[in-house]
Amino acid sequence: MSNEQTFGSVWEALADTPQEAAHLQARSGLMIELNENIKAWPGTDTEKARRLGITKPRFSNLKAGRVDLFSLDALVDLAASAGLVVRVQLAAA
Template identity: 30%
Template sequence: MTQNLFAMVTEDPIESNIKHLKMNLFMMLTQRIRQNGWTQVVAAKELKITQPRMSNLFKGKLEKFSIDALLEMVVRSGYDFDVDVDSTNKASPLSFQLKKRKK
């Protein structure tokens, strides 16, 4: 069984992968915001977005966010983004990790 639930509701692999990535970034962000004890107002300030935009995030309106915007918020929340490209690896040519930034 696939870990990408969106693959079960759409036959378009691009759409399912984008939705899957957005959902994972959303879950990471909201978890990080809760761990920090941030209100929506504080989170918006820390992540440099408006409070209405933060409200959209908390309501799960992921169609209003690009992957770029979500990644930027993840980095602003205290993570570093590490990307590795290996064109010789046909099974997994691209991999990335999010690592908590050291203070």
């Protein structure tokens, strides 16, 4: 008998609930888009952090993709600070 489980996404595998998986997926998507945009900015990481209004260590966590350290609200705030517009799109599961 196999105990193998299958999941629809990596977030479902990591999360304890569907709600937690949805939060992880949304935060991850925001973080990826933020990082893609920030890469194009000129300057050092310290200058980029200052532009976002966060500390250099916080910027390093963002850059490293530390989803667990950022709330959805914090990422929306950072996106706004970066001059990005956040839109929410829903789809049936």
